[in-house]
Amino acid sequence: MNKSVKQFNLQDAISELLEFRGKPAEFLNRLLLIQLKISSAKAAMLLRIGNEGAEILAVCPPVKNRQAPPPWLEKARSMVPSTFVSNELVKHEIGKTDKTIDYLIYYPLKSSGVVTMEVFYVQLPIGKNLAAIEEKLHLCRPLIDLYESRLRLDNYMIRNERVHKAFEMLIKGNLSNKFLSLGMSLCNEIAAGWNCSRVSLGILKGRYVRIYAMSHTEKFNRKMKMLQDLEAAMEECLDQDMEVVHPQIKGDYVGRAATYYSSQHGPSSIMNIPIRYNGKVRAVLSLERNIDEPFTHDDMEIMRLSADLMAARLLDLYDRDRWIGAKLGFVMRDFFALLVGAKYTWAKCFIILLIAAGVILSQAKGMYKVDASFRFNPEKERFVVAPFEGTIQKIYVKDGDQIDAGDRLIEMNVNELILELASVEAEFKSSLKEVSVAMNEAKTAEAQIAQARADQHQANIKLLNYKLKYAVLYAPLSGTIISNELEKKVNPPVKYGESLLSIVKTTGLEALIFVPEEQIADVRLNQVGELAAAGHPELKITFTVIEIAKVAEVLEGKNVFRIKAKIAIGKLDLDKFKPGMEGIAKIDIDQRLYVWIWTREAINWVRMKLWI
Numbered sequence: 228m229n230k231s232v233k234q235f236n237l238q239d240a241i242s243e244l245l246e247f248r249g250k251p252a253e254f255l256n257r258l259l260l261i262q263l264k265i266s267s268a269k270a271a272m273l274l275r276i277g278n279e280g281a282e283i284l285a286v287c288p289p290v291k292n293r294q295a296p297p298p299w300l301e302k303a304r305s306m307v308p309s310t311f312v313s314n315e316l317v318k319h320e321i322g323k324t325d326k327t328i329d330y331l332i333y334y335p336l337k338s339s340g341v342v343t344m345e346v347f348y349v350q351l352p353i354g355k356n357l358a359a360i361e362e363k364l365h366l367c368r369p370l371i372d373l374y375e376s377r378l379r380l381d382n383y384m385i386r387n388e389r390v391h392k393a394f395e396m397l398i399k400g401n402l403s404n405k406f407l408s409l410g411m412s413l414c415n416e417i418a419a420g421w422n423c424s425r426v427s428l429g430i431l432k433g434r435y436v437r438i439y440a441m442s443h444t445e446k447f448n449r450k451m452k453m454l455q456d457l458e459a460a461m462e463e464c465l466d467q468d469m470e471v472v473h474p475q476i477k478g479d480y481v482g483r484a485a486t487y488y489s490s491q492h493g494p495s496s497i498m499n500i501p502i503r504y505n506g507k508v509r510a511v512l513s514l515e516r517n518i519d520e521p522f523t524h525d526d527m528e529i530m531r532l533s534a535d536l537m538a539a540r541l542l543d544l545y546d547r548d549r550w551i552g553a554k555l556g557f558v559m560r561d562f563f564a565l566l567v568g569a570k571y572t573w574a575k576c577f578i579i580l581l582i583a584a585g586v587i588l589s590q591a592k593g594m595y596k597v598d599a600s601f602r603f604n605p606e607k608e609r610f611v612v613a614p615f616e617g618t619i620q621k622i623y624v625k626d627g628d629q630i631d632a633g634d635r636l637i638e639m640n641v642n643e644l645i646l647e648l649a650s651v652e653a654e655f656k657s658s659l660k661e662v663s664v665a666m667n668e669a670k671t672a673e674a675q676i677a678q679a680r681a682d683q684h685q686a687n688i689k690l691l692n693y694k695l696k697y698a699v700l701y702a703p704l705s706g707t708i709i710s711n712e713l714e715k716k717v718n719p720p721v722k723y724g725e726s727l728l729s730i731v732k733t734t735g736l737e738a739l740i741f742v743p744e745e746q747i748a749d750v751r752l753n754q755v756g757e758l759a760a761a762g763h764p765e766l767k768i769t770f771t772v773i774e775i776a777k778v779a780e781v782l783e784g785k786n787v788f789r790i791k792a793k794i795a796i797g798k799l800d801l802d803k804f805k806p807g808m809e810g811i812a813k814i815d816i817d818q819r820l821y822v823w824i825w826t827r828e829a830i831n832w833v834r835m836k837l838w839i
Contacts, residue, residue, distance in 0.1 A: 240264075244370060248381065252285065254374055258367065259287035259345075266363045268332075268347040270299065275343050284343070299348040303331050316361055327352055334364060336371060388529075396420075396533050406544040410440030413537060417514060418442040421526065424495065425515040429461040430545060436461040436511055439545075453492050460484040461511035464499035468508050470531065473497045474521050489518075498522040500530045504542045588821045595819040597749055601740040601758055601792075601812040603804055605731035609704055611636060613721040614697040617643070622717060628708045630730070636708075637727060639698040648691040655684035706730040736804060738770055738794055740812045741787040744779055745831065749816045750790065758794075758812035763803055770794040772814065 240261050247254055259271045273285040281304055290296055302321055322329035327350045334345040349360060396416055403409035414426040429436040436458050441447055447454060463484040464471045470478070473485040474496065485497045495515045502510035512534055514522070566575070620640035624630060658681035665674035710728035721727070738758060742750055752775065757767045774791035781787075792812070833839070 241370075245373065247374065248377065251374075251378075255285040256287060256289070258370055259285055262345070262347070262364060262367050263287055265367065266347065266349070266360045268349045268360070270297065270348040272300065272303065272346050273343060274304070274346060281344070299329070299331065303346045303348070306331065316364075318357060325353075330357065332357070332360070332364070390532065394536070396537060404544070406541070406548045407440060409541055409544055411442075411445070413512075413541070414440050414442035417512070417530075417533075421514060421516065421530075422520065423514050423516045425513075427457060427461075427513045427515075429458060429511045429513065431465060431509050436465055456484070456488045456491060457513060460488045460497065461499055461513055464501055464511050464513075465508050468501055468503075470501070470527050471497075471499045472522050472527060474518075476522070476524055476527070494518040496521045498527060498530065500527075500534045502534045502538045502541070504538045509542055510538070510545075591821055592818045593821050593824060595749075595816045595824050596756070596813040597742060597746045597816060599740050599742040599746075599787075599790075599812050599814070601738045601810060603736050603760070603806050603808045604739050605706075605806045606737050607704065607706070607732035608729055609706075610726045610729045611700055611703075613723055613725045613727060614639065614700070615694045616720070616723045618720050619717050619727075622713060624708045624713075624728075626708055626710045626713055626728075629706075630702045630708060631705045632702050634702045635699060636702055637700040639700075641695055641698045644691055644694055644698070648688065648695070651684050651687045651691060655681055655688060658684055700727075702730055704730060704732060706732045731806060736794060736806065738792040738812065740772075740790040740792055740814070741782050742790055742814070744786040744788065747775075747788045750775060750788075750814055754814055754816065756792075756812060756814035758792075758810055760804060760808045760810035762808055762810075764810070766803070768794055768804075770812070 240257070244254070244257055244261060247257065255273050259273060262268070263271055271287050272283055274281040275284055283304075286300070290300070299321070306319060306321075317333040317335075319331045319333070320328060321331050330349045330351060332347040332349060334347070336343045336345065345364075347360075347364065349357070351357060351360075396413065403412050410428045414428055417423060418426045423442070426442040427438050428440040429438045438447070438449070438454055438458055438461075449455075460471070463481065467480055469480050471480055471482045471485050472478070473482050473489050475482055485499060489495050489497055493515075496518055498514045500512045500514075501508045502512060504510075512530065514530065516522075565571070618640045619637055621638040623635045623637065630636070658677050661677035662674050662681060665671075665677055707730065708728055709731055713728055716727060740758075750772065752772055754772045755769060756772075757769055759765075759767055770792040771794075772790055773793045776789040779786045779788050
């Protein structure tokens, strides 16, 4: 009879444990008690294995604080291997008498990712096997997993209830299109749902919090001491940017203003929740109820979620319902706060530099210059041409020779001219005799014809004498001979006026500048500039415009105007700069805005394309 009653009691204990929803410490003590009754072990404890060693979570039967721990307990802790991470049951023999053997049975578990271990102290008669006890211990293993699953389910239900309440408030709040209506509705719903005596909504206005809505109260006097103290408690919450609860629950915050308000106008339980929008606290929600019903951590979690969900619509309506002056002031305040604040420092510096550069460039002026290509030409150049058609008999100079004015250059072959002159002179004398004979015979017509032939021969004589006179070519000025393969021109016939060589004066150079047609309108006589040859870009030479062509010419497929410029080059520079060298010239026009200089080409292109 006693055995059946004992079995019935164990079943009730297991049934109660299956439905247990209390704290984990109490659950573990009950579990160890049941395992002791099932397995007939003398004692048991539950350890948690960590980096710092084994920590006792529960002991059955319990050990009082002033009571010395039993020997098996200390021995069990010292024998806990740090490598027990498997699910294998391990047993150690720690003592033996004539009738019994003492065992420590280690049963590792994994609970919620934490390695725990059950240790059982068993006294077993000699000859009896531990297998039956091991099987009984194994039967209680699922109870821990079941309890943890039930705890997770309860937590999930609690979170689900929080979300459900928060969404209910959000749905009811969306029915209001005005800030005050939404604030009153929000305060009344919270007061009814959380059994609050008063719920108040305060908005940050300037540097202080002002109450705009209060549950079950349409009008209130702001000069009331109660409202001023409540606003001070809200400001305390806003300054800390965290929830403030009185009586205080676990949390690192200051609640002096809330405590003062409760003592002066209560006593009451108070919970102040900050309402954040765009990363800033702009409002505070205050809940009050009887001091016998303090706010819990779950209440704070639900209200925090509700406040976060309602923040956007609540504060959007507050901003929208203000008059236009307040809206403008709010926008300007945020703008200047962003402008002078500590955020986005590098971006602000970059923008300031851009603005400063824009202001400076829009007012600063610089020299507007016309860029063009140029070519060096000698200051003076004379071409020596063939005085008549014939051949060259002798050349006295060669390419690159320095000559003086009057030096002999080329001698033409005159042998044919001398023979032709003798023939013409003989014909001239014969014509004169014919004139004389015709006159004596009074043959006037024949005399006139003969005289005409004589005049023709006389003219030919003068022409031949002229050619003979200029058969030797002399230098018209001092300078340098420039000719391409002059030696090859000996003997081959040359035509009248054909260029044989040129003489350039090397005491100075001039520049021929080719200005594009779109910039020629800006160029004037006597303007100055600088040029640099491709062979010596480091040397800048000053020049003056002395001549501008009236008609454009084509150079490399573009229309350009030829400009002649006078330059001054020292004696040493003449060794570096030669006729024919090319480079870039820049003509100084006048002082103009940098913006105009840099955008001129683009604006002209747009005007041409759009015809404006």
